Amino acid sequence: MIRSLLACLCLGALLCACAQEAPPAPPSPAYLPDGRPETLSSWGQLAVGGGELVLGEAVTPYHLATSLFTDYAQKLRTVWIPADAGPAGYDPEGAFDFPVGTVITKTFYYPRAQGGFDHVALAGAGMAHYADRRLDLTQVRLIETRVLVHRETGWVALPYIWNDAQTEATLARAGGFIDLVLVSEAGDQALGYAVPNVNQCAGCHETDTMDGVGARPIGPRARHMNTDFEYFDGVANQIDHWSELGLLTGSPASDDAPRNVAWHGELPLTGEALDHAARAYLDINCSHCHSRTGPADTSGLYLEADEPVGPHLGVCKLPIAAGRGTGNHRYDIVPGSAEDSILTHRLASVQSDVMMPELGRALSHEEGVALIAAWIDAMSGGCG
Structure with a gap:
């Protein structure tokens, strides 16, 4: 049994x-x-x-x-x-x-x-x-x-x-x-x-x-x-x-290789941490098009991590053929004013003829938009 x-x-x-x-x-x-x-x-x-x-x-x-x-x-x-x-x-x-x-x-x-x-x-x-x-x-x-x-x-x-x-x-x-x-x-x-x-x-x-x-x-x-x-x-x-x-x-040791910061939505940031995170974010999300050789090369807006701060990064730069994408704003980036910048307007939009990137999303990345807005607001100078 x-x-x-x-x-x-x-x-x-x-x-x-x-x-x-x-x-x-x-x-x-x-x-x-x-x-x-x-x-x-x-x-x-x-x-x-x-x-x-x-x-x-x-x-x-x-x-x-x-x-x-x-x-x-x-x-x-x-x-x-x-x-x-x-x-x-x-x-x-x-x-x-x-x-x-x-x-x-x-x-x-x-x-x-x-x-x-x-x-x-x-x-x-x-x-x-x-x-x-x-x-x-x-x-x-x-x-x-x-x-x-x-x-x-x-x-x-x-x-x-x-x-x-x-x-x-x-x-x-x-x-x-x-x-x-x-x-x-x-x-x-x-x-x-x-x-x-x-x-x-x-x-x-x-x-x-x-x-x-x-x-x-x-x-x-x-x-x-x-x-x-x-x-x-x-x-x-x-x-x-x-x-x-x-x-x-053929690679050097990692300490001698280029490095973008790792950013996973952490906010708020200030100083160099803010600048490095914003540049890394624009680099991975935008620079495959917005570079001197990419599909958006004629825009004159280049968003690679090592692009010097100036008009090609969007600072006080007039847009080229942006149409409704400008949101009636004048410059891609207005130092000190994300609210007046085309860049943040397009990142925040979900309209197909306005938003950037054009593909790969149906939602606005709230943390990413906040990061870029904080980065622009921290800039000094304005566009005169």
């Missing part, structure tokens, strides 16, 4: 264990030299199972010192370079020179909130639910994953949208819209999250219209990457760690 009871208990425990799906083994990454795979799993960069998103073998996570704003979404960024492709070449200014075969992914997700599958929570800095190469899907909702692959013909950008079951993401060449409810202490807010189409992805990533290369990575630059990351085996500087892993060659 006792043996039979024990046998039943063991069998029950075994059945319960089987009912709980085990996390998947790390998949084997693949470089696909042509075509547009219909499923994200075809790339082997990520795998889903047992309530977790798992990184593929030798797929390395990373983040940026200050992140691009995308409607408060959190982001899991990864890079994978085939073992026989060789490392990426270091560049002190532009994106690292990744070899053919490199696959970069960026997965957008939100913390789940009470109220249903479409309810997501506003949160601070990303990676809050990521640990030990795994993302806890019981706590977050996956929205989209963007793949950037370096082929013989150049970089190709492909957007994938996750299904409601959170088991697979499928190619969305035409982009898409996902209706969400953003939940915060201020209340619930409807959010029409926009996934960019293939052409929009390529357009944003064409950061140099002069050299004919086309799309390329935006984030993996020395000044954005020169920050610490909490890897599963400890905290390390990303440039140093990539060099140790053989992912990057």
